[in-house]
Amino acid sequence: MTDIPDRRTVAERVAAATPDGLARKVSGFSDRTIAWLFIGPTIALLLAINIFPLIWAVYLSFTNYAANKLNATVAWVGVRNYSRVLSDPDIWERMQATAHFVVWTIVLEVLLGFGLALLINRQFRGHSFWTTVVLLPMMLSPAVVGTFWKLLFQTQIGPFNYVVSFFTGIPPSSFDMVGSVALAPWSIVIVDAWMWTPYVMLICLAGLRSVPDYIYEAAEVDRASSWRTFWSITLPMVLPFLMLAVLFRAIENFKMFDMVALLTSGGPGSTTELASITLKREAFEKWRTGYSSAFAIILFVTIFGAANIYVKALNAVKNR
Amino acid sequence: MSGLTQAHSVVAPSTASRRISGAIVIVYAIITMLPLLWIFATGFKSQSDAIAYPPKVFADPSLQGYVNLFTTRSRQTPEYMASLPPPETWYDELVRKQNMVIVGPSKFGARFMNSLIIGFGSTFLAVFLGTLAAYAFSRFRIPLADDLMFFILSTRMMPPIAVAIPIYLMYRELGLSDTRLGMIILYTAVNVSLAVWLLKGFIDEIPREYEEAAMIDGYTRLQAFRKVVLPQAATGIAATAIFCLIFAWNEYAFAVLLTSGEAQTAPPFIPIIIGEGGMDWPAVAAGTTLFLIPIVVFTVLLRKHLLRGITFGAVRK
Numbered sequence: 001m002t003d004i005p006d007r008r009t010v011a012e013r014v015a016a017a018t019p020d021g022l023a024r025k026v027s028g029f030s031d032r033t034i035a036w037l038f039i040g041p042t043i044a045l046l047l048a049i050n051i052f053p054l055i056w057a058v059y060l061s062f063t064n065y066a067a068n069k070l071n072a073t074v075a076w077v078g079v080r081n082y083s084r085v086l087s088d089p090d091i092w093e094r095m096q097a098t099a100h101f102v103v104w105t106i107v108l109e110v111l112l113g114f115g116l117a118l119l120i121n122r123q124f125r126g127h128s129f130w131t132t133v134v135l136l137p138m139m140l141s142p143a144v145v146g147t148f149w150k151l152l153f154q155t156q157i158g159p160f161n162y163v164v165s166f167f168t169g170i171p172p173s174s175f176d177m178v179g180s181v182a183l184a185p186w187s188i189v190i191v192d193a194w195m196w197t198p199y200v201m202l203i204c205l206a207g208l209r210s211v212p213d214y215i216y217e218a219a220e221v222d223r224a225s226s227w228r229t230f231w232s233i234t235l236p237m238v239l240p241f242l243m244l245a246v247l248f249r250a251i252e253n254f255k256m257f258d259m260v261a262l263l264t265s266g267g268p269g270s271t272t273e274l275a276s277i278t279l280k281r282e283a284f285e286k287w288r289t290g291y292s293s294a295f296a297i298i299l300f301v302t303i304f305g306a307a308n309i310y311v312k313a314l315n316a317v318k319n320r
Numbered sequence: 321m322s323g324l325t326q327a328h329s330v331v332a333p334s335t336a337s338r339r340i341s342g343a344i345v346i347v348y349a350i351i352t353m354l355p356l357l358w359i360f361a362t363g364f365k366s367q368s369d370a371i372a373y374p375p376k377v378f379a380d381p382s383l384q385g386y387v388n389l390f391t392t393r394s395r396q397t398p399e400y401m402a403s404l405p406p407p408e409t410w411y412d413e414l415v416r417k418q419n420m421v422i423v424g425p426s427k428f429g430a431r432f433m434n435s436l437i438i439g440f441g442s443t444f445l446a447v448f449l450g451t452l453a454a455y456a457f458s459r460f461r462i463p464l465a466d467d468l469m470f471f472i473l474s475t476r477m478m479p480p481i482a483v484a485i486p487i488y489l490m491y492r493e494l495g496l497s498d499t500r501l502g503m504i505i506l507y508t509a510v511n512v513s514l515a516v517w518l519l520k521g522f523i524d525e526i527p528r529e530y531e532e533a534a535m536i537d538g539y540t541r542l543q544a545f546r547k548v549v550l551p552q553a554a555t556g557i558a559a560t561a562i563f564c565l566i567f568a569w570n571e572y573a574f575a576v577l578l579t580s581g582e583a584q585t586a587p588p589f590i591p592i593i594i595g596e597g598g599m600d601w602p603a604v605a606a607g608t609t610l611f612l613i614p615i616v617v618f619t620v621l622l623r624k625h626l627l628r629g630i631t632f633g634a635v636r637k
Contacts, residue, residue: 006587018608019558020359026528029540029541029542031460031541032460034458034460034541035456035460035462037377037452038453038455038456039452039453039456039457039462039468041449041452042323042452042453042512043453043468044451045449045505045508045509045512046471046472046475046509046512046513047488048478049506050478050483050509051475052486052490053479053483053485053486053487053490054483054486056486056489056490057482057485057486060485060486067485067488067489093363116345118341119341119342119344119345120341120345121343122333122337122338122341123333123338124339124341124342124345125338125342126342127345128623130342130345130346131345131347131623132620132623133349133352133353134345134348134349134352134621135619135623135626136353136356136616137352137356138630139573139615139616139618139619140570140615141569141570141572141587141611141612141614141615142572143570143572143576143587143588143590143591144570144587144590144591144608144611144612146591147590147591147604147608148355148359148604148605148608149355151359151362151601151604151605152355152358156373156374157370157371157372157373157375157376157601158375159358159377162374162375172374194352194355198631200353202626202627202630203411203627203630203631203635205627206627206635244631244634248630248631250476251338254479255479255480257479257480257572258572258573258587259625261572262572262591270476275479276479276480276481276573279479279481279482280481280573280577283481284484284488284577285485289485289489292485293485293486296478296479296481296485297482297483299479299482300477300479300482303477303479304474304477
């Protein structure tokens with residue numbers, strides 16, 4: 001910080017060098033004007049790149065528009081796209097695949113992440129170095145992660161099957177993580193857990209560190225068992241943090257596209273075809289723009305609605 | 321930590337439990353690193369070692385992957401190979417050993433360059449806009465401020481593919497398809513929500529008194545913003561910038577749908593590096609390694625601010 005008298009001379013010099021009228025114009029912005037000047041560009045950008053397209057998508061979802069047929073006449077079809085999406089058994093299968101992915105990744109990431117946070121919170125020697133190492137996967141590009149896990153999962157040339165074989169005795173080429181209907185839904189769960197467990201860990205760690213020492217000291221004075229301390233102090237204090245982590249993970253994984261698109265491309269068949277992958281196929285391979293817009297709007301409303309309900313629950317827990 | 325006085329307290333765990341915790345975390349960290357180490361090693365294997373069955377943990381180091389990553393090659397007849405003058409460089413020699421000649425550079429350099437240009441361009445814009453907006457939200461009474469902040473956040477809830485459909489049409493109309501400018505604008509819009517939320521948190525922590533003192537001394541609001549607030553927020557701005565850069569660097573969905581050549585970034589390019597008989601894994605691994613190194617450096621630099629970045633500033637230490 002520079003000291004104040006010095007700054008005043010700078011300010012005076014600036015003021016003196018500027019003609020009166022101009023000075024008032026430049027420096028005389030009211031706070032209100034500045035506020036809108038500062039916020040305006042951001043809002044304008046978001047309106048242009050997010051809201052305008054959203055409204056356009058809503059419009060398209062009521063038409064039979066196909067983006068690859070430039071000269072075809074566009075007809076208003078009412079809610080037909082919506083009723084088609086909602087009555088399509090394939091879509092419900094995709095939603096089940098998405099739910100399987102979201103639920104199991106969250107279960108694994110919460111258990112592993114919370115466990116790791118408890119361990120790291122013991123502040124062993126070198127914990128900050130090892131924490132950084134543990135955090136690394138979540139910073140990587142999901143597309144690139146999906147690509148290289150495809151190599152790791154190769155039945156014959158990839159190391160994953162050999163590691164499993166080493167510990168279980170199952171022959172390494174007897175199972176195919178990415179290519180078999182039974183295992184593919186779990187291969188994407190494993191990779192996502194590998195990548196995002198540190199995320200849950202980091203947020204839980206912040207929760208653990210937010211518990212003031214005196215509460216534990218009071219518990220100790222009362223001779224509470226460590227089991228009891230965990231259930232009645234640690235867990236309730238960490239719960240809001242954990243719920244926040246679950247919220248962010250659920251939204252992200254509901255939207256999941258890149259990692260899965262590159263690891264399994266939705267296959268085999270459509271066993272790992274998550275909602276976003278279906279959306280991409282409908283919109284950019286089959287070019288059913290109206291239909292896919294309707295599906296996109298349904299997904300957005302689902303995420304938005306679920307997130308709102310969840311945030312209410314989160315606030316209830318926080319204020320308890 | 322007063323280790324001595326709290327030696328028997330639940331607050332400070334015993335040495336034994338600390339050691340055991342440490343051991344488990346280290347084992348986890350090593351397991352988590354194995355896939356990355358495998359990829360790093362694959363980048364230095366020859367094509368035949370990379371697809372050896374069973375997989376080879378150790379192989380003779382080879383730069384074939386890196387050479388293949390940066391070049392395009394064509395296979396030639398032995399007669400033609402024999403008629404060539406001796407190779408001029410080590411990479412010429414390496415390629416010729418496989419009965420091939422280098423016919424030119426690959427597209428990887430250009431894709432990497434696009435990643436840099438689009439990454440830095442969009443980061444600069446997002447942080448610039450984000451800083452202004454965050455300051456206004458932090459310091460001024462804005463009607464419906466909470467709703468506006470939520471609106472800014474909610475733009476992140478759209479699945480990228482859903483946004484991509486109308487953006488694709490819009491960019492086609494405006495001639496922004498497959499242009500760097502188009503990608504910079506798009507990534508700026510995605511990143512600005514993160515930037516506003518993070519920077520508002522950082523600016524909230526700077527005491528208002530600093531600016532007020534400066535304004536009493538004759539600074540205008542804008543001068544106080546520039547000369548008092550910005551220097552104070554420098555660390556936060558830097559951390560935010562790195563988060564934006566990482567997002568733009570890693571992004572795949574928009575890139576694969578909206579770019580195909582001119583403006584394509586590295587993430588859609590790396591997975592489609594193919595050799596003669598399917599995937600050229602050493603080249604993919606080499607590209608992956610080069611692509612991930614900046615992220616590793618940034619993660620180390622950011623480690624103190626990671627928590628904020630990943631929770632949109634909702635959790636601060």
